[in-house]
Amino acid sequence: MSQVARRPRSDRTQVDALLDAAGLAFERFGVAQATMVDVATIAGCSRATLYRQFPNRESLRMAFVHRATLRIAVEIAPHHVPGDPASMVDLIQRGIRAVRSDPLLAVWFEPQNMSVPMALSQGSELLREMSTALAQEYADDPDALADAELRGAWILRCIVSLLAMPGESEEAERVSLTTFLVPLLLPGSADHSARTGSRP
Numbered sequence: 001m002s003q004v005a006r007r008p009r010s011d012r013t014q015v016d017a018l019l020d021a022a023g024l025a026f027e028r029f030g031v032a033q034a035t036m037v038d039v040a041t042i043a044g045c046s047r048a049t050l051y052r053q054f055p056n057r058e059s060l061r062m063a064f065v066h067r068a069t070l071r072i073a074v075e076i077a078p079h080h081v082p083g084d085p086a087s088m089v090d091l092i093q094r095g096i097r098a099v100r101s102d103p104l105l106a107v108w109f110e111p112q113n114m115s116v117p118m119a120l121s122q123g124s125e126l127l128r129e130m131s132t133a134l135a136q137e138y139a140d141d142p143d144a145l146a147d148a149e150l151r152g153a154w155i156l157r158c159i160v161s162l163l164a165m166p167g168e169s170e171e172a173e174r175v176s177l178t179t180f181l182v183p184l185l186l187p188g189s190a191d192h193s194a195r196t197g198s199r200p
Contacts, residue, residue, distance in 0.1 A: 015053055015063070018043050022064050023104040031061070031113040061116060066126050068105055072098045073130065082137050085182045089174055091134075092155075092181075096162055096173070109163040121160050131156040138185035151184060 021043035025034040028042075036057060040050045054060040076094040081087035099105045108117045121127055132152035139145035158181055167173035 011053075014049075016067075018045070018050060018053055018060075019064050019067055022060055026064070026113075027104050027107045030110075031108050031116045036060070062120055062124060065108075065117070065120055065124065068099075068102075069126065069130070085138075085178075085186065088134065088137070088185070089177045089182065092159060092177060093170060093174060096159065097170075099163055100166075114164050117160060117163075121156055127156055128152065131159075135185060140186075154184060155181065 018039065022034070022039045024042050025038040028034070029038055034057075036047060036050055036054075039060065040047045043050065050060075054063060072095055075098065076091055079087075079094065080091045099109070107113060128149070130152075132149045134155060135148045135151035136145065139148050139151075158177065162173055162176075167176060
């Protein structure tokens with residue numbers, strides 16, 4: 001991400017155009033099946049141009065996911081109240097809703113494509129850092145702080161699982177998050193306020 005941020009404006013514009021083309025290729029051919037040739041064709045550029053920015057499909061996919069993640073984070077972050085369990089559940093549900101409502105992102109979680117986001121979610125430093133930071137908000141004792149990375153990894157797994165296997169309704173998903181995720185972040189807590197807390 002930082003490498004992209006330091007690129008000249010014209011370079012960043014080209015990267016954005018290539019990522020836009022990648023999104024269309026992922027939707028049209030499938031995330032696992034779309035090739036670098038497909039992306040270059042949709043972008044109207046040479047393969048050399050594409051490879052100059054992204055050396056392989058994995059780096060292209062990762063860049064696409066990171067850009068989408070940051071855009072969603074910017075959109076939903078202003079609604080978040082740090083340290084409030086209900087707000088944390090709201091935040092996760094807003095993020096999930098943003099993915100589901102965008103065809104270019106929702107396609108990632110169709111059964112034939114699931115192996116790709118599962119692998120990327122495990123290998124992405126950005127996603128790991130963001131989920132760990134969320135877990136740290138609720139680390140009110142040394143043990144919880146020490147386990148923040150593990151708790152963050154579980155948050156990420158929960159999000160990916162809900163995207164891959166949606167619940168019966170958003171309310172059902174909220175109950176699951178409140179029942180199983182909130183106690184993980186607040187060990188020993190009997191506070192179920194998130195169940196009836198603010199709604200997105």
